[in-house]
Amino acid sequence: MTVKVGDELPTFTRETGFANWNRYAAVNDEFVPIHMDDAAGEAAGNGGAFGMGNLQWAYLHNMLRSWVGENGEILSIEVQFRSPNVKGQTVTAKGVVTAVDGDVISLDVWTEQQEGVKLAPGSAKVKLGK
Amino acid sequence: MRIGDELTPFTRRTDLENFNRYAAVNDEFLAHSMDDEAARDEGFPQAFGMGNLQWSYLHSFLRQSVGPDGRILQLDVQFRNPNLRGQTLIAKGKVIAIDDGVAQIELWTESADGSRLAIGSARVVAHS
Amino acid sequence: MMASLPFRQQEFQEEQMTQTYLTDVVRNAVGTECSRTVSYPIEASAIRRWALAVYWPEPAPQVFMDAEYAPEDFDPFAWGPASYESLLEGDDGSVVVRHGINERALGFPEWKFRAGLNGGMNCTYGVRMHVGDVITDVKSVGEYTERQGRNGLMLITQSISTWTNQQGELVKRTVNAGIRY
Numbered sequence: 215m216t217v218k219v220g221d222e223l224p225t226f227t228r229e230t231g232f233a234n235w236n237r238y239a240a241v242n243d244e245f246v247p248i249h250m251d252d253a254a255g256e257a258a259g260n261g262g263a264f265g266m267g268n269l270q271w272a273y274l275h276n277m278l279r280s281w282v283g284e285n286g287e288i289l290s291i292e293v294q295f296r297s298p299n300v301k302g303q304t305v306t307a308k309g310v311v312t313a314v315d316g317d318v319i320s321l322d323v324w325t326e327q328q329e330g331v332k333l334a335p336g337s338a339k340v341k342l343g344k
Numbered sequence: 345m346r347i348g349d350e351l352t353p354f355t356r357r358t359d360l361e362n363f364n365r366y367a368a369v370n371d372e373f374l375a376h377s378m379d380d381e382a383a384r385d386e387g388f389p390q391a392f393g394m395g396n397l398q399w400s401y402l403h404s405f406l407r408q409s410v411g412p413d414g415r416i417l418q419l420d421v422q423f424r425n426p427n428l429r430g431q432t433l434i435a436k437g438k439v440i441a442i443d444d445g446v447a448q449i450e451l452w453t454e455s456a457d458g459s460r461l462a463i464g465s466a467r468v469v470a471h472s
Numbered sequence: 473m474m475a476s477l478p479f480r481q482q483e484f485q486e487e488q489m490t491q492t493y494l495t496d497v498v499r500n501a502v503g504t505e506c507s508r509t510v511s512y513p514i515e516a517s518a519i520r521r522w523a524l525a526v527y528w529p530e531p532a533p534q535v536f537m538d539a540e541y542a543p544e545d546f547d548p549f550a551w552g553p554a555s556y557e558s559l560l561e562g563d564d565g566s567v568v569v570r571h572g573i574n575e576r577a578l579g580f581p582e583w584k585f586r587a588g589l590n591g592g593m594n595c596t597y598g599v600r601m602h603v604g605d606v607i608t609d610v611k612s613v614g615e616y617t618e619r620q621g622r623n624g625l626m627l628i629t630q631s632i633s634t635w636t637n638q639q640g641e642l643v644k645r646t647v648n649a650g651i652r653y
Contacts, residue, residue, distance in 0.1 A: 232378040240368030250360040252380065362528065369518075369525040370550045376587070386587035387623060395590030396545075400526040403545040412535045415597070416544050422592035422649070464592070 215342060217319055223309035226277035230265050230305050238269040255300075265299035270307075270325045270334045277307040278323070278340055285343030289318065293336030303327040309338070317341050345409070345439050345447045345470045354405035354435040358393055358427055366397040380429075392426035398433070398453050398462050405435035406449070406468055413471040417446065421464035432456040437466070445469055493618050493627045497579045501613045506573040507565075510555045511548040511607040519603065522546050542601040544644070549609060559610075572631045572650065573611050583627070583652070591628060591649030598642030606638045614647055623653040 228234060232250070239245050244266055247254035255263035271293060278288050299305055305325050313320040319342065324335040356362060363377045372394055375382035380390045399421060406416050427433055437451030449466040516539035523536030523543055536543060549570070558565035563577035576582070601607065614630025629650045635643040 232375070233373055236364050236367060236373055236378055239364060245361050245364055247361075250364055250378070356529075365525040365528050369522045370547055371552075372550075395592070397526070399593055400543070400545045403543060404526060407533070407543070412533065412540075418594075418596045419544075420592075420594040423590055462592070 217311055217314055219311050219313060221311040223277060223281045226273055226307040228273060228305055230299055230303055231301050235265045235269065238266060242268060244268065260298045260300060262301055267295040270299060273305065273307045273325060274323050277309060278338055282340045283343035287341045289339040289341060291336060291338040293334045295334050297331055297333045299333055347439050347442055349439045351409045351437045354401060354408060355432060356401060357432045359429045360391065363393045366394065370396060372396060388426055391429045395423045398427060401435050402451060406466055410468045410470045415469045417467040417469065419464065419466045421462050423462050425459060425461045427461050491625060494616060498616050501578050502615060503613060505559045505610055505612045507559055507611045508557045509549060509553040509609045512554045514542060514548050514601055514603055514605045516603045519546060539603050544597055546601060548607050573613055585652040587653060589651045591651040593646055593648050595644050595646040597644045601643060607643060608636050610634045621653065626651055626653040
């Protein structure tokens with residue numbers, strides 16, 4: 215695959231809600247009231263329960279992993295959680311190539327909801343598999 | 345065990361934390377156990393726990409009386425009222441017969457106001 | 473009170489009130505063996521996690537933390553079986569029914585329900601489950617009955633699970649009751 219600045223990665227999309235959040239809580243032992251209970255989420259100022267940042271972190275990894283292939287590597291990733299993943303959202307993980315330096319590719323990555331509002335912007339460095 | 349013995353109750357305050365932890369190990373992610381809105385769509389006032397969790401609590405209840413070397417031989421339970429989130433659930437029972445070392449137990453779960461959620465019976469062999 | 477329901481729910485309730493679930497194909501299916509499912513070998517961590525979940529927030533008994541044996545209520549099929557085989561003629565088993573029986577493969581009608589509830593369980597135990605055990609579950613059709621309730625006509629069903637271990641010993645036989653409306 216020839217990669218150039220501006221290339222957009224195939225996206226990774228999930229409709230999110232308790233079904234995903236609780237399954238993630240299950241494997242990460244992350245049973246936190248704000249992610250399970252609307253009253254707790256509302257008290258936290260988000261209108262209701264909302265998903266854990268760690269799950270969006272996982273979705274970004276899923277997107278990158280699919281692009282770099284089995285023999286590729288995710289070298290680094292950093293993300294800030296800006297807007298909550300509340301009930302009823304469809305979350306899409308996206309990425310775009312910002313630099314190519316030998317076999318290290320730099321990307322802007324982010325998750326956004328169905329109206330394009332960014333939930334978790336960040337960046338990553340990867341190597342493609344041979 | 346003797347006829348008439350009341351077994352030590354087993355108590356848990358139940359809410360989404362319990363339901364979701366059980367869902368985690370049993371892959372039982374039911375909307376009406378996770379979300380008040382989904383429960384209301386089915387005619388319940390709020391999210392409620394899975395019957396399988398009460399089933400497990402009743403096993404835990406029996407196990408504390410029969411001891412690690414005792415045996416639970418048989419358990420029969422009917423679910424009569426939902427375990428609504430926020431309820432304190434108490435498993436209770438008493439020995440109603442003993443036959444050749446096997447104790448027959450009448451058991452149930454109830455909420456803090458005494459309403460019975462699940463009723464049933466069990467046969468156990470205690471080994472203290 | 474029917475007039476106070478949203479239109480879609482009212483229509484749904486009226487439709488349910490005129491049906492019977494117990495057609496000949498349903499009545500004649502009682503006793504039919506439907507599937508054979510085999511578990512992965514039981515792992516110690518699965519026993520520990522199960523015990524932690526069902527005893528939370530109190531600690532679990534040490535016998536389970538040491539995985540000396542599994543709690544009787546432990547389900548080694550919880551996160552999927554190692555293999556699934558349909559025992560029904562004409563069913564290739566490509567649709568895996570994890571809980572209960574494959575009603576479609578039995579030729580039952582395509583019912584639509586507002587809700588499904590656990591009605592209860594009746595279980596008789598044999599030998600304990602241990603780490604490394606491979607459990608086989610054969611599911612069969614129990615009784616199907618119906619009755620009118622406050623939510624309309626309710627279908628009450630039984631499915632029967634018979635578990636044996638790799639030595640053919642009975643682990644447990646469970647009758648699961650379901651309520652759908």
